[in-house]
Amino acid sequence: MSSYAFGAFIGFESKSSVSEETHEIPIAPQKALPRVYHSVPEPLELDNLQWGAKLNGPSGSGSDTPSGYQTPRVPNDLEMSRPATPNEQDGVDVLQSFSNPPMNRFRMLSVCLMNFGNGLNDSAPGALIPYIEKHYNIGYAIVSLIFVTNAIGFISAAFIVDALRARLGRAKTLMVAQTLMSIGFLPIVCTPLFPVVVVCFFFLGLGMAINLAMGNTFAVNLHNGTKMLGAMHGSYGVGGTIGPLIATAMVSTGGLWSRYYLLPLSVTIFNLVFAGWSFWHFESESNSTLLTTTERVASRTQNAPTSVEAPTSHIKQQMTSMLQAFKSKTVILGALFIFAYQGAEVSISGWVISFLITTRHGNPSAVGYVTSGFWGGITLGRFLLSHPAHLIGEKRFVYIMIVGAAAFELLIWFVPNIIGDAVAVAIVGLVLGPVYPCATTVFSKMIRRSEQVSSLSVISAFGSSGGAVAPFTTGILAQAAGTFVLHPIAIGLFFCMLGCWFSLPTPRKRTE
Numbered sequence: 001m002s003s004y005a006f007g008a009f010i011g012f013e014s015k016s017s018v019s020e021e022t023h024e025i026p027i028a029p030q031k032a033l034p035r036v037y038h039s040v041p042e043p044l045e046l047d048n049l050q051w052g053a054k055l056n057g058p059s060g061s062g063s064d065t066p067s068g069y070q071t072p073r074v075p076n077d078l079e080m081s082r083p084a085t086p087n088e089q090d091g092v093d094v095l096q097s098f099s100n101p102p103m104n105r106f107r108m109l110s111v112c113l114m115n116f117g118n119g120l121n122d123s124a125p126g127a128l129i130p131y132i133e134k135h136y137n138i139g140y141a142i143v144s145l146i147f148v149t150n151a152i153g154f155i156s157a158a159f160i161v162d163a164l165r166a167r168l169g170r171a172k173t174l175m176v177a178q179t180l181m182s183i184g185f186l187p188i189v190c191t192p193l194f195p196v197v198v199v200c201f202f203f204l205g206l207g208m209a210i211n212l213a214m215g216n217t218f219a220v221n222l223h224n225g226t227k228m229l230g231a232m233h234g235s236y237g238v239g240g241t242i243g244p245l246i247a248t249a250m251v252s253t254g255g256l257w258s259r260y261y262l263l264p265l266s267v268t269i270f271n272l273v274f275a276g277w278s279f280w281h282f283e284s285e286s287n288s289t290l291l292t293t294t295e296r297v298a299s300r301t302q303n304a305p306t307s308v309e310a311p312t313s314h315i316k317q318q319m320t321s322m323l324q325a326f327k328s329k330t331v332i333l334g335a336l337f338i339f340a341y342q343g344a345e346v347s348i349s350g351w352v353i354s355f356l357i358t359t360r361h362g363n364p365s366a367v368g369y370v371t372s373g374f375w376g377g378i379t380l381g382r383f384l385l386s387h388p389a390h391l392i393g394e395k396r397f398v399y400i401m402i403v404g405a406a407a408f409e410l411l412i413w414f415v416p417n418i419i420g421d422a423v424a425v426a427i428v429g430l431v432l433g434p435v436y437p438c439a440t441t442v443f444s445k446m447i448r449r450s451e452q453v454s455s456l457s458v459i460s461a462f463g464s465s466g467g468a469v470a471p472f473t474t475g476i477l478a479q480a481a482g483t484f485v486l487h488p489i490a491i492g493l494f495f496c497m498l499g500c501w502f503s504l505p506t507p508r509k510r511t512e
Contacts, residue, residue, distance in 0.1 A: 096222055106278040108228065111215035112235035114174070114275060117181070117267040118208045119239025119375065122467070124260055126350045126371040127244040130357065130364055131257040136194045140354070144475030146201045147346070151468025153205025154460075161213050161457045171279035174214055178272035180207035185265035191258040205468075207268075211275075213457035220444045220456075226394065229437035230386025237379030237433060240349070241372050248368035330446040330504065331455050334439070337500040338463025341435060343470025344405075344493040347486060349374055350471045352412075352425055355483040360418050367418065373426035381433020394438040398501055401438075404431040406494040413487035435497075446505065466493075 098104055125132075125146065133143055164173045184203030187196055219228040247260045349371055356362040356370060389397040408431070411424045440456070447455045470489060477485040 098222060098228065103278060103281070104222070106274075107218065107282070108222075108231070110174075110271065110275045110278045111211075111218055111232050113267070114178070114211045114215060114271050115232050115236040116239040117264055117271055118212065119236040119241075120243045120264040120267060121181075121204060121208070121239075121261075122236075122346065123240035123243035123349055123371060123375050124247045124264075126353050127247040127368045128251065128257045128260065129350065129354065131251045135191075135257060138194065140475040140479040142194075144472040145198045147350070147468035147471040147475075149198050149202040149468075150205035151465035153202040153207075154209040154465050154468070155462060156202075157206050157209030157213065158458050158462060161210050164210070165214070169279075170214060170218075170282045171276050174211055174275040174279060175272055177207040177210035177214070178268050178275060180204075180210070181268045182265065182272070185261050185268060188258055188261045189265060191256060209457070209460060211271075212460050216440055216456050216460060220440055224390070225444065226386055226390045226437060226441045229440055230382045230434065233437050234379050234382035234386075234433075237375055237382055237429075240375030241379055244371035244375065245369060248365070248372075252365040252368065328447070328455065330443060331458055333500045333504055334443045334455075334459040335462040337439060337497055337504075338436075338459055339466030339469075340493040340496040340500065341432075341439070341466070342463060343466035344490045344497075345378075345432060346467035347470045347474050347490055347493075348409075348425070348428065351474050351478065351483060351486045354478070355486050356418060356421065358483050360416065360421065362418050367422075370422045370425055373422055374429040377426040377429025377431075378433040381430045382437060385430075385434040386437055389434050389438045394442050395501070395504070398435055398438050398442075399498070401431045401435050402494050402497050402501070406491050409487055409490050409494070413484070439501075442504070 096104060098108060129143055133139065136143075161173070164176060168176065180203050184200040184207065188200050192200075215232055216229070219225060219232045222228045243260075243264075246263060247257075250260055251257050352374065353364075353367055353371055356367040357364055360367075385397075385401075405428050408424045408428045412421045412428070415421060415424070443456065443459060470493060474486055474489055477489075
């Protein structure tokens with residue numbers, strides 16, 4: 001049948017005769033609100049993205065996607081990455097883990113070994129102080145000066161660590177830290193005059209503060225950061241446990257106290273090489289997995305390299321970020337909390353042996369091992385209690401641990417039994433162990449990712465100065481009143497920790 005046969009059934013009307021009820025083909029309305037891609041200066045066009053041959057098929061064809069090739073996805077596809085949330089400075093980050101990228105295994109081992117070396121250094125004075133006093137013929141007040149210069153080194157690091165990282169990168173910054181520690185250890189092993197020893201502890205504090213800030217920032221930003229921090233600071237406890245054992249064994253058999261520092265010197269030299277190797281490509285790997293959305297678009301739409309800020313401008317920005325950290329309530333309370341924690345920890349470690357010798361009349365060659373029990377407790381606490389802390393909630397868990405530490409410190413003070421005191425010292429270490437990694441996790445949740453290095457370095461540097469002020473104060477008061485002053489000082493610091501912890505706001509869920 002011819003198509004003209006249908007003409008009888010089809011009528012034509014002029015446009016003017018069409019009734020008002022007749023609907024024309026609708027036109028798509030204008031968008032009421034433009035679609036905004038956070039951190040993207042222009043709309044994201046999938047056609048401009050270079051997805052590679054495996055996704056798009058042969059390039060340059062200009063035709064539709066051939067059969068058998070996967071349809072390109074947007075970068076924030078739920079099956080490709082975690083949901084992205086806007087962050088005006090950091091963009092969209094992909095959380096790294098212990099095994100992704102694979103080099104993170106060696107980096108985590110490196111930060112653990114550096115903290116192990118820190119533990120070897122920090123735990124030794126407790127066992128060596130009686131022999132240092134005897135060698136130089138000095139008292140408690142003078143020997144306490146090593147804690148003061150150590151604290152000055154920690155505080156000094158807060159002003160340079162972020163600028164060093166911005167200028168040199170993590171690998172070279174960590175190598176600088178290990179070099180500073182080596183400069184501190186080398187004169188000590190030669191048994192110099194005591195003023196030289198005091199100056200050497202400044203370099204030790206400066207180097208330890210830098211690698212501690214770098215290690216904290218790296219570990220806390222890995223998947224399951226509390227567990228990673230527990231392993232890192234547990235390594236510190238391992239060094240703290242081994243240090244007094246070796247130091248006491250050496251000096252009790254007639255060895256010179258300074259020869260002990262050959263051990264941490266060897267560990268530091270090894271860490272200098274290992275940290276440099278493991279972190280050497282850290283920035284390039286991080287840029288490939290932690291690119292902002294803007295950088296992702298730029299890298300796929302053009303072959304030109306991304307422009308980089310001038311080093312001086314970047315360093316100035318980092319210094320400004322550090323100064324801003326001093327205005328943060330979280331940073332101030334965090335520094336006070338760590339100040340009290342480190343003060344109690346180092347005071348107990350440094351003076352409990354002198355307390356057991358002078359007040360409990362213990363044998364120096366025997367009670368010297370009590371410090372190892374304290375650090376052994378800290379090690380077990382950090383390895384075994386960090387995971388339950390994550391399940392219970394870090395903030396609630398820290399309350400329990402601090403109250404427990406204060407209770408057992410009272411037992412050490414009032415129970416006149418060396419064995420009982422030694423056991424109580426170990427338990428104090430056990431309950432104090434997970435406090436530091438838990439606190440660092442809570443602080444990191446309250447601090448923006450872009451401000452973590454500067455803020456955590458301020459917290460660790462100024463907070464760790466408590467590890468000098470409190471032992472120095474204990475030494476001064478012990479010289480005047482007796483070594484029993486260790487216990488009221490430690491308990492007072494525990495209550496200070498409770499007050500700071502109570503004043504902290506509830507940590508927000510990380511959205512970066």
